[in-house]
Amino acid sequence: MAVEARTDWRDALPAVRGRIGFDATLGRTTWFRVGGAAEVLFRPADAEDLATFLRDVPPELPVTVIGAASNLIIRDGGIPGVVVKLARGFGDVVVEADGVIAGAASLDAAIAEHAASANLTGLEFLSGIPGSLGGAVAMNAGAYGSEIRAVLDWAEIIGRDGTIARYTEADLALSYRHASLPPGGVVVRVRLHARLGDPAAIAATMAKIKTSREATQPVRARTGGSTFRNPEGHKAWQLIDQAGCRGMVVGNAQVSEMHCNFLINRGGATADDLESLGEAVRARVLAETGIALIWEIKRIGIPGRGAP
Structure with missing residues (x-):
């Protein structure tokens, strides 16, 4: 679901040397290849351009920063406000x-x-x-x-x-x-x-x-790196394996068979699929071991229908 751009924000944005786009698709820029659109996407030319933008942009306008988006789930409803993506100038x-x-x-x-x-x-x-x-x-x-x-x-x-x-x-x-x-x-x-x-x-x-x-890792798959932090004294992947979650599937998202602290987009997965799968893993690990896993992957944006 795309996020509809707000005309008043377009008019309020400061002049920049970088690029600004509206209702910009973000999913293809993430390693998972999932997610909705940015209401406003700003790619600053350099640090000075970014500093000027942050100084002059309306303070009530939300600003979210993303980089390579390797350890990130952008939810299907997209991200309100401005998404700043650092690229060539950085x-x-x-x-x-x-x-x-x-x-x-x-x-x-x-x-x-x-x-x-x-x-x-x-x-x-x-x-x-x-x-x-x-x-x-x-x-x-x-x-x-x-x-x-x-x-x-x-x-x-x-x-x-x-x-x-x-x-x-x-x-x-x-x-x-x-x-x-x-x-x-x-x-x-x-x-x-x-x-x-x-x-x-x-x-x-x-x-x-x-x-x-x-x-040991599904490096050639559409994945996002380690999903959960290692609890003190434990390895997250071992807890997930112990709880019987290796290979677990929700929609087109799967817990990796190779390394079960990695989630995989098998093709056509949504952000909802991935986040729901992660939450299902957390629930099973908690039930089996009494340990609450904490997300290492950052999840941002507006949940789509069916998200946790």
Whole structure:
């Protein structure tokens, strides 16, 4: 179901150098390939363009930011207000002697490759995290023995008032899959520290991560990465398996047979299918184990008919 654009908001939007569209389809931009439309879609040209927009846009207009949409379900009813999608103007990667400065739209895997090409170690784990750097900071993403908080020097964040400031790991209070960003703040640029390492060892680590992912995760399916956080002292996939949910299906959504903390769009699934399946898994795990799984995948927008 599309979201009908509001004429008064069109007239109230500030002038920008980037692109603005209305009733813009979002589903095809997500890794799940599901979801409704954005009432307004803004692709800023660069950080200055975004800062001006946030400063001048009516404060009552909701603003939602998305990046690569790799760990995201956009609900079938779409997203009201403005969706800001960071793209080309936020994709630069600059390698320094002891780290990397990258735009928020830079893919995590690409950052790992840039660091490896300069013989910098410490960022190899990013090659195993789907998505872009802004989202990785916003959720303190991690995998393969490390996480963003272990390598973050600073993140530049534009506030809803258009001001830009740098925040450290301590400022953001990074913890397991959590960051305390300022309200309405948008990550636009990040510095990660690294150190010189042995090229052969760096290549071996990245090769090991790639092999592990391909052997244990449905990387070629329409999926969204890990669905639920690991409860303290437990692995989410083991709890899901223990509850008998491996291969479970709702509509055209399925719990992966390969890794049951992944949901898959088998083709033609809706966001409702995926979210309903996730909630069914949570209910069964709670009944079987007494443990309430917490969503790691972010779900945004207006539910369509039949959503939980």
